[in-house]
Amino acid sequence: MRFVDEFREPELISKTAEEIRRLAGGRHYRMMEVCGGHTHAIYRFGLKDILPENIELIHGPGCPVCVLPMGRIDDGLAIAQEPDVIFAAFGDMMRVPGTQGSPLEHKARGVDVRIVYSPSDALKLARLNPDKHVMFFAIGFETTAPSTALTMMRAKAEGIRNFSVFCNHVTIIPAIRAILDSPDMRLDAFIGPGHVSTVIGCRPYEWIAQNERKPIVVSGFEPLDMLQSIVMLLWQLKAGEARVENQYKRVVPWEGNRAALKAMGEVFQLRPYFEWRGLGFISQSALRINDKYAEWDAEQRFEVPGIRVTDPKAAQCGEVLKGVLKPHQCKLFGRECTPEHPIGALMVSSEGSCAAYHNYEHRKAAMVALGSIA
Amino acid sequence: MLAESAPLRFRDPQIEMAHGAGGKASRKLVEGLFAPLLFGATPAPLGDAAHVDINGTKVAITTDSFVVKPLSFPGGSIGELAVNGTVNDLAVSGAKAEALVVTFVLEAGLPTPVLEAEVRAMAKAARDAGVRIAAGDTKVVEHGKADQMYVTTTGVGRLLHGITIDPQSVRVGDRILLSGPIGDHGITILLARGELDLEADLRSDTRSVLPLVEALIRAAGPGIRWMRDPTRGGAATSLNELARDCGLGMVLFEDQIPVRDTVRGACELLGLDPLHIANEGQFLAVVSPEYADAAINALSLTPGGSEAQVIGEVREQPAGTVLVTTLYGGSRIVDMLVGDPLPRIC
Numbered sequence: 001m002r003f004v005d006e007f008r009e010p011e012l013i014s015k016t017a018e019e020i021r022r023l024a025g026g027r028h029y030r031m032m033e034v035c036g037g038h039t040h041a042i043y044r045f046g047l048k049d050i051l052p053e054n055i056e057l058i059h060g061p062g063c064p065v066c067v068l069p070m071g072r073i074d075d076g077l078a079i080a081q082e083p084d085v086i087f088a089a090f091g092d093m094m095r096v097p098g099t100q101g102s103p104l105e106h107k108a109r110g111v112d113v114r115i116v117y118s119p120s121d122a123l124k125l126a127r128l129n130p131d132k133h134v135m136f137f138a139i140g141f142e143t144t145a146p147s148t149a150l151t152m153m154r155a156k157a158e159g160i161r162n163f164s165v166f167c168n169h170v171t172i173i174p175a176i177r178a179i180l181d182s183p184d185m186r187l188d189a190f191i192g193p194g195h196v197s198t199v200i201g202c203r204p205y206e207w208i209a210q211n212e213r214k215p216i217v218v219s220g221f222e223p224l225d226m227l228q229s230i231v232m233l234l235w236q237l238k239a240g241e242a243r244v245e246n247q248y249k250r251v252v253p254w255e256g257n258r259a260a261l262k263a264m265g266e267v268f269q270l271r272p273y274f275e276w277r278g279l280g281f282i283s284q285s286a287l288r289i290n291d292k293y294a295e296w297d298a299e300q301r302f303e304v305p306g307i308r309v310t311d312p313k314a315a316q317c318g319e320v321l322k323g324v325l326k327p328h329q330c331k332l333f334g335r336e337c338t339p340e341h342p343i344g345a346l347m348v349s350s351e352g353s354c355a356a357y358h359n360y361e362h363r364k365a366a367m368v369a370l371g372s373i374a
Numbered sequence: 375m376l377a378e379s380a381p382l383r384f385r386d387p388q389i390e391m392a393h394g395a396g397g398k399a400s401r402k403l404v405e406g407l408f409a410p411l412l413f414g415a416t417p418a419p420l421g422d423a424a425h426v427d428i429n430g431t432k433v434a435i436t437t438d439s440f441v442v443k444p445l446s447f448p449g450g451s452i453g454e455l456a457v458n459g460t461v462n463d464l465a466v467s468g469a470k471a472e473a474l475v476v477t478f479v480l481e482a483g484l485p486t487p488v489l490e491a492e493v494r495a496m497a498k499a500a501r502d503a504g505v506r507i508a509a510g511d512t513k514v515v516e517h518g519k520a521d522q523m524y525v526t527t528t529g530v531g532r533l534l535h536g537i538t539i540d541p542q543s544v545r546v547g548d549r550i551l552l553s554g555p556i557g558d559h560g561i562t563i564l565l566a567r568g569e570l571d572l573e574a575d576l577r578s579d580t581r582s583v584l585p586l587v588e589a590l591i592r593a594a595g596p597g598i599r600w601m602r603d604p605t606r607g608g609a610a611t612s613l614n615e616l617a618r619d620c621g622l623g624m625v626l627f628e629d630q631i632p633v634r635d636t637v638r639g640a641c642e643l644l645g646l647d648p649l650h651i652a653n654e655g656q657f658l659a660v661v662s663p664e665y666a667d668a669a670i671n672a673l674s675l676t677p678g679g680s681e682a683q684v685i686g687e688v689r690e691q692p693a694g695t696v697l698v699t700t701l702y703g704g705s706r707i708v709d710m711l712v713g714d715p716l717p718r719i720c
Contacts, residue, residue, distance in 0.1 A: 001635050001638055001639060001642075004638075004642060008700075008701075008702065009702075010700075010701040010702040010703075013702035013703075014702060014703065017703075040645075043706060044706055045700065045704050045706070046699075046700060046703075046704025046705040046706045047704060048704075049703055049704045049705055050702065050703050050704050091644075104390065104391060104392075105390055107391070108388070108389070108390045108391055109388075114569075115569065116569070117569070117570045117571060117572075118571070121569070121570075121571060223702065223704070339709075339712045340392075340398055340399065340712050359706075359707065359708075359709055360706040360707050360708075361706070361707065
């Protein structure tokens with residue numbers, strides 16, 4: 001398969017891994033991959049088996065499902081239970097638990113819940129069901145926000161009024177800032193998010209290099225992409241430099257995608273603050289729908305309960321999300337909290353570090369500790 | 375005579391879609407509620423079919439319900455799926471289907487031509503598989519109480535000679551065989567539902583695997599330890615069940631697992647693992663190492679088996695687990711499917 005197989009080429013991968021080993025020498029490096037897609041890739045491709053032990057990868061906050069507070073899910077599902085409402089969301093959302101169960105569990109109880117692959121599919125549902133109201137439960141960073149924006153622009157242009165968006169879009173930069181402000185973080189460098197950067201480009205990361213003196217390399221998602229990004233980070237660290245570099249040039253333009261940014265500017269404005277699960281309230285970290293599009297804003301069209309739910313005390317999602325704890329160091333991991341019965345959202349999404357670790361790694365780690373697999 | 379019931383371990387407050395998806399939740403329902411109440415305290419290992427002794431004659435029986443949506447899809451339809459599904463469950467438990475009993479649950483309002491087409495498809499599939507449809511039943515429910523039509527087939531099969539299937543007989547060093555590319559059926563259905571606006575030139579693999587199973591038995595009968603057709607939950611779920619039942623590790627070589635490019639592409643796009651996707655015309659087998667070459671040769675020479683592969687081997691560790699290793703030295707655990715495979719977008 002083109003654009004995939006060449007980035008999984010065994011010989012190149014082992015050469016690059018060798019290069020990492022050589023560059024890293026005896027020093028311990030802590031690198032954060034910001035994006036949940038990278039977290040998933042690390043486990044799926046077993047990159048930890050390939051990397052030397054002194055390269056420690058810390059999983060960042062870039063999983064939109066994981067950082068969504070449970071209250072927002074409850075709010076969305078409350079609207080879903082209004083008469084003649086179709087609740088449409090990405091597959092990622094379907095198993096995320098609210099206090100009364102996940103969207104999928106609501107579907108089994110008879111609530112009209114549909115999985116869509118894009119916001120425009122939700123708009124299509126609205127066209128096909130003129131006597132129903134389709135509410136799209138929007139999640140995601142700048143990766144998915146432009147398609148939500150374009151869909152709302154189309155709904156407005158076509159005058160489709162039985163459609164609205166419950167907007168949970170968040171922005172990546174304030175989350176990285178919150179991580180860096182956290183006193184218990186000691187990071188050497190960042191693996192920058194690939195998909196988000198296709199929209200925002202590489203410039204928004206410059207402050208990380210200039211003010212925080214941390215190198216950052218925007219990376220692709222194949223094994224070779226990620227290994228190459230680590231090599232680029234090590235070169236910078238060895239030379240005492242801190243720059244923004246773009247490893248994912250085949251997809252990410254340095255200046256981002258102007259058309260996408262323009263669409264976001266047309267429809268959204270920054271919320272003064274927004275709650276992030278595990279991280280708390282972060283100012284100017286999320287998008288709301290601006291007044292020009294109020295008619296398509298579910299939060300304005302419906303009575304929203306505004307539910308706030310605190311995470312179970314024993315769950316240490318925040319510490320895991322910030323990379324302070326490894327998933328298996330949480331008290332609930334693998335016991336009360338499993339992919340079948342997730343308590344924290346990090347266990348739900350396959351991009352969540354707990355689910356990824358649980359699915360791909362933890363039994364292996366236990367067996368390596370016992371010396372039973374090489 | 376019903377054995378004394380064992381304590382129930384099923385704690386979920388209500389039935390969710392995941393309980394029918396063939397993965398972990400399904401297994402919990404069967405082992406935690408059905409088995410203790412219906413089979414008593416010590417249920418036999420849960421295979422694809424049961425072997426029953428009637429006056430000294432052993433037969434295999436099994437049953438399966440089909441609720442696929444849409445009713446027809448590239449490569450097949452519910453009617454022929456209902457025949458081949460049960461024929462295959464019998465085949466991989468070492469039996470040749472002799473007779474089927476068919477139950478239809480029809481929704482009022484179902485157009486007759488749709489029903490007729492499906493019954494014709496069943497008749498053809500039964501002829502092709504050499505099985506007689508011996509009895510049947512029909513129920514009709516109100517409009518809106520079912521999704522067009524559901525079909526249940528129950529099959530009785532004659533045991534094939536020269537083969538014993540028992541997860542406990544699996545040994546370290548045994549080879550894991552796969553009859554051909556995985557994921558075709560599940561991805562075809564996902565795309566045929568039309569919810570994803572993706573198109574691909576792909577057909578379901580639905581077919582009878584009996585000819586392949588028979589060829590395998592002829593070539594490697596004494597070496598066959600275990601077989602399973604990886605339907606819902608995919609190859610990963612079947613192999614996890616085996617790993618648990620025999621307490622050994624199933625180590626797969628990722629580059630040896632046959633997956634069509636279209637299936638791989640769709641899975642990459644949707645964030646799914648081909649090992650979790652349903653199949654309707656493939657089967658997995660574990661054979662002792664000395665029979666592996668003969669087994670692959672025999673499958674390759676049988677129509678529909680040209681892509682058969684050794685995809686892994688049984689090792690002592692990781693015990694009770696399926697581990698996939700990659701060409702470049704990485705590895706990952708592949709668990710049973712949790713719930714339905716859902717497309718991932720962000």
